[in-house]
Amino acid sequence: MRSFTYARAGSAADAVGRAGATGMAFVAGGTNLLDLMKADVLRPEGLVDISRLPLDRIEETADGGLRLGALARNADTAYDDRVQTRYPMLSMAILAGASAQLRNMATNGGNLLQRTRCYYFYDTATPCNKREPGSGCGAIGGVNRIHAILGASDRCIAVHPSDLCVALAALDAVVQVTGPEGERSIPFAEFHRLPGDRPEIDTTLQPGDLVTSIDLPAKGFAEHSTYLKIRDRASYAFALVSVAAGLEMDGGTVREARLALGGVAHKPWRDPEAEAALVGKPATPDSFRAAARVLLRDAKGHEHNSFKIDLAERAIVRALTDAAERKGAPRP
């Protein structure tokens, strides 16, 4: 780690005020930030410790949804009865990520701001446009087994590593933010961005913005949903491909569908066309496969990760099948 100052924020407003200075970063769980500071990838000049701000509650919202405090721990969120009952795919997604220890530390807000696990991003001796804009992308033409097949650019093929965010994307969560300009709401689909020619920017947050909560709408697809994560070992590994799937069923027919993918793009990947392709269709592997092909129509593989295209199709079919068969429904 490089030298930095440390201060504990007394309130959200205090935090936002302190973060206005250049080189400042919030620290909450610390699980990703301190990791990257030790690797010399991130070099903040000061840390504002927000971990003790009263933003750790999980509360009902007026519209029947749930407000997840930005500083609620991942584990507490995953094991919350309301989350487990009403948003099982979210609980499953959280528990599929990291380890029990890390879930006890990591906050929901911090999870949204996780940086990519791209090897080149982590290794300061190699080129990476995300870490050092203009230095090039090491992964293109390099080692890219874990990289993006959708929405990448010629500057960056990194993927977002979160599991939680994939479920939040599927659920149409809304991120509540307070910042120098006041408070605002960011629909989840607009929270993360694609790399384009500015891969160093992961989200649409502005300097000084503090995530205060993540709001879940009332609809949680509890009856027909799942989170499927495919990885290189049984646990404690990032997704090669993951799928959050939620269905509303009308007998054997799909009335509404939500489908978000992790491990395939710079952000959790949603595709309205693929979801639309499911509506009114029978819940069969054929219609699921057809929707998967819509979602993957522009997928592009690299030397080591082309298998992800086929794998993603299979994973989508499996996840939708499980969702339709209530595999992910909360235990009675």
Added chain:
Amino acid sequence: MIAIPSIPGFLKEPNGPIGKPVNRVDGRKKVTGDAHYAAEFTLPDLAHGFIVSSAIARGRITRIDTAAALALPGVIHVFTHENRPSLAWFDRKWKDDDAPKGAPFRPLYDAEIHHALQPVALVIAESFELARYAARLVHIEYEAAPHQTDLRANRANSFTPGKDKGGFQPPPKPRGNPEQAFLDSPVQVDSEFTQAAEYHNPMEMHATTVLHHDDGTLTVHDKTQGAQNCHTYVCNVFGLAKSAVRVMSPFVGGAFGSGLRPQHQLFMAMLAATQLKRSVRVELSRPQMFSFGHRPETIQRVALGADRDGTLRALIHEAVQESSQHENYVEVVVNWSGQQYACDNVRLDYTLTRLDVHTPLDQRAPGAATGVPALEIAMDELAVKLGMDPLELRLKNYAETDPNTGNPFSSKELRACFRHGAERFGWARRNPAPRSMREGRELIGWGMAAGVWDAMQGQAAAKAVLGVDGKLVVSSATADIGTGTYTVMTQIAADGLGLPVEEVTFCLGDSSLPTAPIEGGSWTVSTVGSAVKAVCDRVRSQLVTLAGKLDDSPLKGVAEEDILFADGHLIVRDDRSRRLSITDVMRGSGTLSIEEEARALPYLLARARHTFATHSAVFVEVRVDEDLGTIRVARVVSAIAAGRIINPKTARSQIQGAVVWGIGMGLEEEAFTDHRLGRVMNHDYAEYHVPVNADVPEIDVLFVEEHDDMVNALGAKGVGEIGIVGVPAAIANAIHHATGVRVRDFPITLDKVLAGLR
């Protein structure tokens, strides 16, 4: 001092501690946090070092600017090739007991860069955090030169090494006419296999703490499998008197071969401590754990020819591996293939390709863990082609004597491994057809493989001090890297003098103790255990002599071989009422302590005329998701023939752990090199996957009876390596049985299975 080797009978006391599942004697220390590892010793003047690693794979440093680092208050010094002191000149001074032929790597020697992550500077500061920070501020400019790190692209430049490393012989000359016999065989298999480079990655990162004492002497706490190996190395390299340095490694947080050679953190810490005249600790980071030795990437070909009844007619095994530009690391890979099965026409061929990488390094069952799986998959392929049970095929071609040498085995109960393992696993119920078993979405496959490893023995010495209180302290400069050395040596010593294990202390991991070789290759029980037995035998003789001289001794005139040692007593074998306690013998004779030292040698004559090996049969059930290609190992039975098992509890753990290694090797472990950068990219625990708890099922270990009175005085062969050897092949064979997909590239990740399922 030298004990005359003799072919022993088995130990006399059937109720002694040998063979008992004794809990680890160092267990309490390990579960309470009281076991101290290399980075956990300190003195008030301790300074902290952090290593700067090369950003390029080959070339030279054109400029090092340390000004910014040195400007920080608390930064003491930055060592580089530009300011290092003059050190040993000749290569032989840099050699160690595990060095292969060539010129060992010399850290901070000059501006040349030989491999990625090469250590290029050492920052010393008053705190760890400050050293790490300052290391980031060392500015280095390089002139890159073209590098080669791709084995496949460079294999045409391979060469045949000689006997370039201890413990490994070049392949035997071809026998028969393998090429023609292969062509003439009615059933043929000819396959290529690849094995990815693997990194040892013990849990404890390599670290060295050098404690600088007021009298100028140094105590060096190093992560090593050979305290004396490191002692010799640092004395040679830094020109120090042997008496001025003591290397300690009482606890080693795993090594698996990574501690067989002195690693550069030792050099770095010694450099700083000797130059700064103060205590220094240098601990590698996890990415830097990818900056030295590894299991080399390997490409192999196995061709088998057989008659329709399964009789092997031809066996050809070729392997090419990577080594560095400056040393010939060899692990030969192919030799076990000529030993495992009876076959008259055999060619074994082993070559090396020089790449711009650090020198590879022995990793658990070096060579065998790579080569035997290739053979064992090829055998499975042959069984499929023959329509023969894979176990039957192995029995059909069972080698009663070593086909490589024509010598008999000192013992070989592989047949019993097959039988008992198959029975435990339920192999007889196996439907040979691939894709014949499923449960829900999972295809189920059963695969098996055989394994083999050498039962080696070196020379070692041990010292015993028996006190008048009846407590025994035995010592030898060996290591316990988790293998259970403390415990089994305690058992051997306790057995030797008929003492309870609680009365015996075994000391190791200290260069000042009696000579022992580096701990590796499963030879420690054989090597050091024999010395422990020998020294206890000497103490025994002394006690018998003393007892016979006592007035009114009930043992008077009784020959040594007629006296038992049990429960702290000397007992007449045929009249157990005639006994004397050890303490009474010592008190009565006015002996306050008995001190003995002994050295044990292998039975060289027997070794010249026999082949000594451990064997295994591994049976694995895998479950493969038919749609997703995900693989999990659901069940493992490992049947082991390794002579006498000194401690079935710790031995079982060794085998289980090695099976977990086999799961990692078979399914997960792979260093990804970016050949444009010449750099391993997944250099951490997040992206270099080793098995986690959820990957590992119950592992059923059974040890078959195997009597061996030639291997050593204990009849024990060692169990550190044999457990891994067949596992990757058994997994691969099970995957084929489950899916019909044959994958010959380790690790078998799901994409390779999916490619076949598509």
Added chain:
Amino acid sequence: MAQLNASLRPAPAPPPEPIPVTLNVNGVERTLHLAPWTTLLDALRLHLDLTGTKKGCDHGQCGACTVLVDGRRINACLTLAAMQDGRKVTTIEGLTTGDSLHPLQEAFIEHDAFQCGYCTPGQICSAAGLIAEGKATTDDEIRELMSGNLCRCGAYPNIVAAIRQAMAIAGPKAEGAP
């Protein structure tokens, strides 16, 4: 490949000034003066000489540094000591009561649930946290919820057996930390 690390700040900031941090470690109040970049792990190992908590990667990828903070298991390497100011930290040294071992420690010895011992303190603290969480009832759940603790020696089957035994003694909802 050029060294890309060269865009260094012209005048590097001096090391951070120490700040007071108070931790209750194994029941004892300890006030330290630590530069804020000191992790909880380094505070324990380097400043309090409690080396039972291990450093296996320093990046939250191995679990060797697992300790209990206010009774919950975390990776001590990924939090700053200053962030834990005022909290109760239980390390492996704190699980032993006088001469008597914690049931998990007993069970680990009995089941030979370790080899080199380096991951062991983290495994045991993690298991204590697991038992306190009460989310694991089956072997498969133990395996999954202990997967944040690597054991390179591969003692996993014995670790599961040891935890199963300790769990039976402690009961599924028992407090893991004393």
